[in-house]
Amino acid sequence: MPLRLADLPRRRYGSPGNAACPGCPETMGLRYVKMALGDNVVLVIPAGCSSVIQGIRPKSGINFPILNIVFASAASAASGMSSAFEMLGQDVKVVVWAGDGGTADIGFQALSGAAERNDDIIYICVDNEAYMNTGIQRSGLTPYGAWTTTTWTGKTEPKKPLPFIVLAHNVPYVATATVGYPQDFIEKLRKAATIRGFKYIHLHAPCPVGWRFDPSLTAKIAQLAVQTGAFILFEYENGRFRLSPYSGMYRDPKRRVPLEEYLKLQGRFQTVLKDPQKLEMLRAEIDEMWRWALLLEKGMASPELKK
Amino acid sequence: MSGTAAVVEKPKTYWVAPISYPAPASSGKTGLWRTERPVIHLEKCVKCLYCWLYCPEDTILRREDDYVYVDYDYCKGCGICAAVCPTNAIDMVPEGGES
Amino acid sequence: MVLKALTANHAVAEAAKLARVKVVSAYPITPQTTIVEKLAEMIEKGEMEAKMVRVESEHSALAATLGAAAAGARAFTATSSHGLLYMHEVLWWTSGARVPVVMAVVTRAIGPPWNIHVEHSDVMDQRDTGWIIGVAQENQEAFDLTLQAFRISEDPRVYLPMIVSLDAFILSHTVAPVDVPSQQEVDAWLPSRRQPYVISPETNVVMGNIADDADYYMMRYSINAAMEAAKKVVEEVDEEYGKAFGRRYGGLVECYNCDDADYIMVLMGSWAGDAKKASDLLREKGYRVGVMRVRFVRPWPREVVQEKLSNRKGVIVFDRSISFGSAGQLFTDVAASLYGSTSIRGVVAGLGGVDVRPEDFMNEVTDFVSHVEEFGRVYEPLRWHLPPKYAKSLAEEVSA
Numbered sequence: 001m002p003l004r005l006a007d008l009p010r011r012r013y014g015s016p017g018n019a020a021c022p023g024c025p026e027t028m029g030l031r032y033v034k035m036a037l038g039d040n041v042v043l044v045i046p047a048g049c050s051s052v053i054q055g056i057r058p059k060s061g062i063n064f065p066i067l068n069i070v071f072a073s074a075a076s077a078a079s080g081m082s083s084a085f086e087m088l089g090q091d092v093k094v095v096v097w098a099g100d101g102g103t104a105d106i107g108f109q110a111l112s113g114a115a116e117r118n119d120d121i122i123y124i125c126v127d128n129e130a131y132m133n134t135g136i137q138r139s140g141l142t143p144y145g146a147w148t149t150t151t152w153t154g155k156t157e158p159k160k161p162l163p164f165i166v167l168a169h170n171v172p173y174v175a176t177a178t179v180g181y182p183q184d185f186i187e188k189l190r191k192a193a194t195i196r197g198f199k200y201i202h203l204h205a206p207c208p209v210g211w212r213f214d215p216s217l218t219a220k221i222a223q224l225a226v227q228t229g230a231f232i233l234f235e236y237e238n239g240r241f242r243l244s245p246y247s248g249m250y251r252d253p254k255r256r257v258p259l260e261e262y263l264k265l266q267g268r269f270q271t272v273l274k275d276p277q278k279l280e281m282l283r284a285e286i287d288e289m290w291r292w293a294l295l296l297e298k299g300m301a302s303p304e305l306k307k
Numbered sequence: 308m309s310g311t312a313a314v315v316e317k318p319k320t321y322w323v324a325p326i327s328y329p330a331p332a333s334s335g336k337t338g339l340w341r342t343e344r345p346v347i348h349l350e351k352c353v354k355c356l357y358c359w360l361y362c363p364e365d366t367i368l369r370r371e372d373d374y375v376y377v378d379y380d381y382c383k384g385c386g387i388c389a390a391v392c393p394t395n396a397i398d399m400v401p402e403g404g405e406s
Numbered sequence: 407m408v409l410k411a412l413t414a415n416h417a418v419a420e421a422a423k424l425a426r427v428k429v430v431s432a433y434p435i436t437p438q439t440t441i442v443e444k445l446a447e448m449i450e451k452g453e454m455e456a457k458m459v460r461v462e463s464e465h466s467a468l469a470a471t472l473g474a475a476a477a478g479a480r481a482f483t484a485t486s487s488h489g490l491l492y493m494h495e496v497l498w499w500t501s502g503a504r505v506p507v508v509m510a511v512v513t514r515a516i517g518p519p520w521n522i523h524v525e526h527s528d529v530m531d532q533r534d535t536g537w538i539i540g541v542a543q544e545n546q547e548a549f550d551l552t553l554q555a556f557r558i559s560e561d562p563r564v565y566l567p568m569i570v571s572l573d574a575f576i577l578s579h580t581v582a583p584v585d586v587p588s589q590q591e592v593d594a595w596l597p598s599r600r601q602p603y604v605i606s607p608e609t610n611v612v613m614g615n616i617a618d619d620a621d622y623y624m625m626r627y628s629i630n631a632a633m634e635a636a637k638k639v640v641e642e643v644d645e646e647y648g649k650a651f652g653r654r655y656g657g658l659v660e661c662y663n664c665d666d667a668d669y670i671m672v673l674m675g676s677w678a679g680d681a682k683k684a685s686d687l688l689r690e691k692g693y694r695v696g697v698m699r700v701r702f703v704r705p706w707p708r709e710v711v712q713e714k715l716s717n718r719k720g721v722i723v724f725d726r727s728i729s730f731g732s733a734g735q736l737f738t739d740v741a742a743s744l745y746g747s748t749s750i751r752g753v754v755a756g757l758g759g760v761d762v763r764p765e766d767f768m769n770e771v772t773d774f775v776s777h778v779e780e781f782g783r784v785y786e787p788l789r790w791h792l793p794p795k796y797a798k799s800l801a802e803e804v805s806a
């Protein structure tokens with residue numbers, strides 16, 4: 001059932017006057033979580049921009065009850081909360097909202113543990129492709145060639161294929177989404193909320209500060225990431241893999257918007273744009289993601305293994 | 308006794324709570340950060356609500372008839388609303404200039 | 407009440423069950439492992455109505471325990487040594503959150519080299535984290551202290567997490583008779599869980615976002631105020647527990663043979679039993695020696711220590727841990743409390759589980775006594791009670 005915006009109730013989903021930079025994809029994404037899941041939610045947030053975005057006590061600029069937690073253990077804290085609500089007979093959705101660093105790097109062990117145990121939580125990785133909160137350092141999810149303050153001449157390794165790694169845990173639900181297509185993200189969240197067990201949603205979140213673009217372009221760049229094939233939208237549900245409609249039409253590389261259209265709007269890719277070899281490496285990283293996606297689409301996943 | 312949540316009881320020693328509640332203005336009136344303000348021309352507005360959907364701050368508000376307006380107290384002036392408007396109904400106007 | 411033959415680890419697990427813990431999250435490490443195993447068994451057999459989060463690390467174990475507790479469930483974890491050090495960050499987070507939580511720490515040496523035997527360095531390393539730290543001498547006390555820990559930690563004057571410390575192997579894996587009360591008796595004694603806030607959709611509470619510096623400072627002040635208040639709570643709980651179950655331990659410290667003592671040994675944990683024996687034997691030889699067993703490292707029982715130790719001829723502190731470059735941690739706390747009012751010596755002994763027998767305590771005490779008698783006022787922070795294998799060679803090296 002496609003989502004009609006006018007059907008969403010008139011109410012505040014976010015919490016204005018927060019500490020996020022103008023054009024922040026994390027505050028955008030948090031509004032969509034509220035639109036999708038409503039009020040019966042507790043967030044668990046490890047260190048990252050979203051811990052700062054809340055602003056200063058005794059107010060909080062994120063419109064949810066929150067357990068802020070140390071950087072490495074968001075998934076585990078969520079597992080504990082979810083277990084408690086279960087034991088107390090309360091039906092509450094426990095949602096992790098963690099950055100790419102808090103998910104793919106320092107929090108990876110906890111993430112993998114919670115996925116393997118199939119704990120009943122929704123884990124959202126808000127992927128702005130670097131450690132933004134500490135001032136734009138590279139993470140395992142920074143793409144090849146991107147400038148950060150720890151990769152001045154561009155990152156020399158490709159982006160970790162995290163959604164596929166989580167998928168390999170054979171959890172009931174894995175999806176990718178983007179702040180560029182909120183309705184798609186909202187629908188995926190709503191579906192995740194109906195499934196018991198471990199749900200993972202990887203949210204692409206272009207950050208104007210870290211990626212060096214004008215704050216008015218957050219949504220546009222997020223959409224371009226999909227249209228150029230740089231970010232792939234898909235769903236993996238009970239052993240079945242499916243490209244989401246927005247990415248389905250870019251299966252054929254010839255139909256994609258040229259990658260340069262995406263890169264040239266961002267300051268962080270300037271060295272890539274000047275160096276054909278680097279551009280090829282970045283393309284190879286993206287091709288590899290597509291290879292994974294198309295392989296899975298052909299039915300590599302074994303439904304018998306599902307949890 | 309089992310299956311019941313804890314009783315919340317006030318602390319009996321000196322207490323400054325490490326807790327907050329969601330509320331506007333946790334970082335003050337962020338409208339002051341703005342260098343440009345979005346100005347909506349309702350005559351061009353087709354009520355698609357994209358500006359409302361994409362505004363990171365929740366500072367595009369919907370009237371009963373779904374025409375939109377801006378909460379200038381908190382709007383940070385990012386310009387996303389103007390960028391996503393399909394009819395160019397929103398202009399970004401320098402602050403301190405004409406209204 | 408039934409008398410059961412239990413290791414201290416199983417006694418602790420039994421106490422967690424009787425406290426009606428709802429969520430357990432822990433990760434195996436020797437010598438704590440049999441606590442996790444027992445709890446898993448009791449939960450799987452349906453003897454305990456709880457959920458076990460079988461995490462992939464100790465960092466996660468405490469994070470999950472905190473998450474469950476913040477949501478309003480009584481929660482429990484246990485660890486040792488490297489596991490405790492791995493958790494260290496989350497210990498601070500838990501006390502800062504002011505969420506009551508109970509954790510058993512089976513004290514063990516820290517590598518390298520690997521060593522699984524008793525030493526207090528792991529738990530002493532947590533003194534500054536804002537956790538209440540109680541230390542058991544025997545299996546029965548490990549059981550009693552675990553039950554009491556829920557009452558102390560969840561008291562509205564306190565609202566701080568608490569560690570119950572018990573020694574590796576000597577307690578954790580040694581069977582001894584433990585008086586185990588019935589579920590009804592425990593239910594009657596232990597009130598249902600109280601905490602300062604719960605995080606849920608209903609309460610809309612946000613824990614831990616940025617506070618202004620002055621508020622942050624006062625939160626630290628309030629943790630310390632709660633620690634101070636905990637001193638009274640510990641005494642009260644000890645007394646009420648005594649009324650209900652017939653066992654009292656003396657609150658923050660236990661004094662043995664102290665009343666007329668000229669010299670007092672200060673120490674904590676299982677070896678206090680050997681020190682007490684040494685005190686009896688020394689008395690037979692005409693030395694008036696007593697033992698002060700520290701039951702709570704935090705809050706530090708400054709007042710009792712001052713009251714009980716100030717007017718003695720000498721105080722000798724035995725630490726089973728060391729702060730390298732300083733001295734034993736108990737020594738530094740005792741010495742700071744006494745501010746030079748009596749002769750004092752610190753002895754570091756028994757590291758890595760090296761056996762310390764009543765004779766060793768006796769030799770250390772008689773040496774100290776002759777020293778005090780010869781020199782008058784003595785202040786000696788660090789004396790090494792070397793293992794027998796090394797004692798002679800090092801003495802030769804020094805005299806050469």
Ligand SMILES: Cc1ncc(C[n+]2csc(CCOP(=O)(O)OP(=O)(O)O)c2C)c(N)n1
Binds near residue numbers: 130131
């Ligand atoms: C144990 C630990 N190490 C380092 C930090 C410092 N730190 C805080 S946030 C952060 C980066 C966060 O990056 P990410 O998870 O991608 O979130 P973002 O800020 O980009 O939203 C780092 C390194 C910390 N808080 N804790």
Ligand code: SF4
Binds near residue numbers: 023024049
């Ligand atoms: S750095 Fe980026 S992700 Fe972080 S608050 Fe600013 S805009 Fe948002």
Ligand code: SF4
Binds near residue numbers: 366382383384
């Ligand atoms: S300028 Fe930005 S913050 Fe202001 S209303 Fe438009 S989208 Fe929202």
Ligand code: SF4
Binds near residue numbers: 357391
């Ligand atoms: S995006 Fe433009 S047309 Fe659509 S509701 Fe906003 S102002 Fe109106």
Ligand SMILES: [Mg+2]
Binds near residue numbers: 099101126129130131
């Ligand atoms: Mg990031």
